[in-house]
Structure formats: C-alpha cells, structure tokens
Amino acid sequence: MTKPYPPPGFVPAESSVEGIQVFKPAPEQEDAQPVVTFKCPQCGATTAYSVAEGGLTCTHCGYYEPPEKPIVGKGAEEFEFKVETLERAAHGWGQERRDLICENCGAITSLPEGALASTCPFCGSNQVIQRPANQDALRPRFLIPFKVEMTACRKAIRDWLGSSWMTPGALRKLADVHRLTSIYLPFWTFDAVTHADWRAEVGHTKTERYRSGGEWKTRTVTVWRWESGHVDLPFDDILIDGTTRVSNLLLNRIKDFDLKQLASFEPKYLAGFHAMSYDVELEPAWDIARGIMRERTRAACRSQASTSKIRNFSMGLDFSDETWRYILVPTYLAPYTYGNQTFQVIVNAQTGAIAGQRPADWGKIIAVLGAGLVPGALTALLGVILGSSIATLVGVGFFGIAAVISIVIIVMASRLDDV
C-alpha cells in the first residue's frame, strides 16, 4: 500500500528550484467562524460555561459538554520577543470597536473596545468573538478557568464587607452587590534569566585605638574594599496587568493566580462571561516586568557583598531566554453602592481572594480614638493639677501609646476606599 503524499498535515509551499516540490506543515487553522454562538444541540436554548460542572451546560435540558483542550499548566507555550511581534503589537491591532449582530435574535450590539465575549442584552445568548488569524500571536492562547461560583462569591463579598470594625455596621446588609460581573481580565506573563556582573566598594568597620590629649581612646572606622561578583537569576511567570480599566492597586492584591491551572484557550470557557483583551501593549508590560527583574537582580547582587555598607555600586545586566505569554484570568468585579457612593470590589475567581474599597465609618472610628486618647489625657491633666509627677508621667505615657495607635488606625481607615 502506498503512503499518501504529502503526509497528513502538510500543504504545498512555494519552491524556488525547478523539479523540486516542497510541502510545509499546514498553518494552525483559525476557527472559520469569527463569532461563536452557543446553542444547545439538544433543545436549542443558550448554553454557558458552568463553574460547578467545569464545562458547557444547558440549564434547560441539562446538556453537558466538557472542554476539549487539556489543562497545560506552566507548560503552556511561551513566545519569544520577535522584532516582528513587537512591531505589530505596538501598532495596536485588534482594538477596534465593532458591532456584533446577534445570530440568535438579529439585534445589533455595539461592543466595547477590547471585548472578547458578549451576552446579547435582548435574548441573552452568549457569543465569543475570535480575532482574525493574522493576529495569532497576540490573541489569548491560555486562560485559567473560573473556579469560584457566583453565589459563593457574593457571600464571600458580603462577609468581607462586614469583616472590618472600621466600616459601617449595616454595610454587610445594605450594600447592593447584585451587579456582580464575571470577567476574564488580560494579563502578561514574563520569563527571563538575568546575568549580572557587579562591582562595589564595601565598607568594613573596625575599632582602632588612637592617642589624643595624652590619652588612649578608641574609635570605629570604616575601611572600604573593592568587591565584585556574578549573579544568574531565573524569573518564572512575572505577572503584569494587561488592562488599565481595573485598579492596578486592587489587581496587585488578588493576582496570586495559580498558573498550574492554565488551560488552552477554547471559546466555550468564555461562554456566559465577559472578557477583555489587553490595552497595555506587550512592550510597556515587558518594560514593567524588566524593571522588577533588574531591581531583584540588583538586590541579589548587593546581598552578595560581604557587608551591607556599599558605595560606588555598579553592575552590568544581560537578559537571556526572555519569553512572554498573553493569558486571561478569571475575576468577579462587584461595584456596589452604599449611601450615594459607588465602591469597587474585585475577586480572584480561582482562589477567592478579595480586594476592594469599603466606606469608613468615621463616627465610629473617632469614638474609638477618643476612647483611647481621653483616659491618658485626663490622667496627665489630673497629675498636673494634683502635682503628682507619677500620675502625669503615666497619663502622658498612655496618651502617647494611644496617639500612635490612633495614627495607625487613621491611616488604615483612610486606605479603606483607596483605588
């Protein structure tokens, strides 16, 4: 039996020599449909990704379809910093605003810039937008699937809102956290190895005796000696936010994602969720990651010095094996209103970690501060009136301690609604 030619998976390529045919591996096929609509094959109802089931499900008939692509974890493919990729990334493609015609009801929805998935506001059908093939390198290839269910998340947010004594007591009950949005946010991961050669003057202290005014005295002097060394430091998956639309401060508090759960991208993971593409380009994100790497390398170099007294420090730093990935991570965004104000909460939908803004109950805080400060102040005042120095000292001492604690409390309370 003759083998088929060309072998499966190969397509004809141009040949520049007459009499020689060339076949190359077929390029990765982009899904023919630019927009994937999720309909149940059994009942025709809209299907969505179920966090509990870990697959596509139909709430009407119970149809279940598991993801086809495996969890790849940290073995997920990484990409090099090709000149061509950087140039294309810098020109910002895939960011145009576009109208999406719902294949279910025909309604036209204007998608926000960077949206990757949509739920039709008229019929509720879920749709995932796939970018054209020429944007292959900079479309998300991997994501971490949702693990925390929305109901559990809502409860966790309520618990978290009520977990601080500095917030209003009724916050847990009165906060309107119904507008919970499950959304995949874009992140960049970066790997590299840094190779640094450093040189510095390192100070060694020693005690020496000297004679002054006819007497022997001792003094401490610093002797500076040149030292040098070499550091090789590997960095694995430095995570940098790919969006400016969510507070960087809040994202930093929840971004301990476990990348061992990375899965190959499949549109069905996004069914029923919102998803954003990056608006922080690859190169600026790499600048940030490189800044982190070089500062850590500098710290590693300085720690090699025989003492911590260092001056005239200099180092040369080479990067090698630099790679990047563009991934989507699962989060819940929960803007809630309390009083007339809106506050933001973000939840890591893989680990359940929460970060967000909470209103401070300044009345309660001032009462607590007063309760702490007044006894000390009164004691000190009484001591002055009665001429008791002990009472005065005790009062001043108490007041001082209470004042320090008060400052800490005020700083913490003022940061409650930082964003």
Added chain:
Amino acid sequence: MSDQEKAQASEQARNDDLRSSSTNPASAWGTELIAATCEHCDWGFLLPSEASDTVCPHCFQGKLSAIGEAFEGLPYIYPPELIVPFSASSDGIAGTLRNFSRSIPFAPKDLRAENLQARLQRIFIPMWLVDVDVRASWQSEVGFDYDVVSFRDEFADRQGGWSEQRVTETRIRWEPRVGKLARTYPNTPAPALEKHAQLVGKLGAHALDSAQSYHASSIQDAYARLPNRAPEDAWSDAMLVLRSLAAEECRQAAEAKHQRDFRWSPEYSNQHWTQVLLPIYTTHYFDDEKQPQPVLIHGQTGKIQGARRASIQRARNASLLMFGLASILGFPSLLASVLPILPNEFRALAGCPLALSLLLGILSIIPIAVAWQFNRRRRIENQRL
C-alpha cells in the same frame, strides 16, 4: 536489469570492443603510448613509448616496466572523453619551486629549485563524471533566521540609575519540510583513484569548466595514470555527492537559510559515465637517506604540496663543527689556567678563550635544535592537511 547494471554492461562491452579491435588498446589514444606499471607502488600509467624504463612519477622509488601485450591486467585502458589541460604558467611553476626550496635551515643538498625543475614530470590523473536522473522523496528540517529583541542594562550609583541598551539577536527557527525531487545531475564527480581524496585534499580540486574533448595532442609528453576504481566502485562516492547536491537544492527550494537532518529515498536512472583527466606535475628531491621525497603541483592553480625537511645530518655536522672548535679552544685554555707552571698573568688571560669556548660549546646545540624544530613544525602542518 537495473540502470546501473545496464551501465556496467555497456562499459564491459566497450572494453571488449577495444580489446578485440587492436592488439594494443593503448593505441586507441591516438598517439603512441605504452602501458607500464611501477614495480614499487603498482601504479599503472600510459606513457610515451620513448619514455619506458623511467622512474615512477608517483613514488619515485621504482622503475616503470612496460607490460607489453599483458595489458589485460590493467582495467579501463581506453581513452577518456574529456581532458583538463595544464594551465599553470612555467614561470609560475618555477617561482613556486624556488619558494618551496627556499628558507629551509640546513636544507638537504638535493633540495634545490633547479633539481626540482629538472625532474618535473607532467601527469594526468583520471576521474569519473556521471550524469544521472534522480527521482526521490525527501524530508528535512530547514532553518529560517529571525530577530529577537533583548536588553543589556547598566547600573551605576555614580550615574544615578539604570541605562538600557536594546539589542537584536538573530536566532534560527527550525521547521519540517517534505517534498519530491525530479532532477538531472550532470557531471557529478566520482573518484577513479583510491587516493583521489588524498590528492584533492593536498592540492585542491580542479576546475572542470576548462575541460576539453580529449585529443591526442593534449597528452603529449605526459604520463596518464590509469583508473584503479571501476564506475561501480566509484558509484557509492557519487551517491554521497548527489545526496549533498540534492540537500543543498532542497534547502534552496524551501527558501531556507539553514538545513539539518536531510533524508531522502532516491531512485537513479539514465546513468552516463565519462572519464576526465586532470593535470598535475610531479617532481622529487632526495633527503639525507637518499630517499626520494615526492612533490606535487596542481596543474591549474600551481599549488604545491610536498615534504619540506631540514637535513638533520647537515645540522648535526654544523653542531659538531662548533663543538669541535669549542673543544680545541677550550682545552688549552683550561690547561693554561689550571697549571701552576705558567705565570699568573697568563693564567688570567686564559680565562677569556675559556669563556668563549664555553659559549661556543653551548651554542653548538643551536643548528640541530633549529633543524629539529623546523621538521617538527612541518610534520604538524602536514598532519593538519
């Protein structure tokens, strides 16, 4: 019957025709030639009839004996289709020989440009060329260059922080390719001599574009070395050449810059073998032991190859002469300075010749050391070649 077998049969038929048509197939060369072999190295030549009983131009150790009617023992005695003429100028050859014999410390007496020039002999060595049609399926990994961006940063307290330099590095992306090949490869070289690769390694390849159709006048006064490898023996070498030619063409076809792990399954047809004669000069000189040292010169480029040796015997004689002088001068001086019968002034004066003789004695090692070192260097160079 395969194409290769057909080719062999056709060669056999041609030889048979040649043998039956003439009592001396060497006469088919169009000039009066006799077949001769060397008693020492067994190389077979065709040489002008008046040149019989001469020294073998290959080993220079044995005489060439005409084999007369017993030429059946010599394979492939028929004339070649092509010949590459000598094109190195005689002035150039003379200059090359002068340079070869120059700057050798304590050179053997016989190693002189005039001697080399006088013993110069033109010989032609044979090579096979095969034209063949090849059909094959092939597979290979081909490499494409691409640029990646990297950084080299500097930090200095004095400069107040970081400075960065963006650098571009070129890397290779390897991709698999498969394909089919249907090509004709004309004039693929295949050695007709067992020592062909050795000769080419020493002298360099010949430019075949100046090859001409064989004509009796082009071989006048020259010896023609006869092939000692049949086309069927040379075919394995030709296949290696064809493989590398095909690999290179497949790389070009894929428009790639690099290639590795080339594999193919070729089918060959329409083989056509041609013999071509390549020009070289040979000469020799005799070393200390009166052993001939062959010297080869490329007939086109004039590149020379041979052992350049210093004469250890002459160097030793020079050393002994110096040592003898040192002894003659040193012994009386030593006696004069030691014996108490001479006045003190004489004894003091004897110190100068004594020191001189000591210095001469020490320096007497130089000639032999220089010659030894020169020969050692040449030996290392030859091993590299």
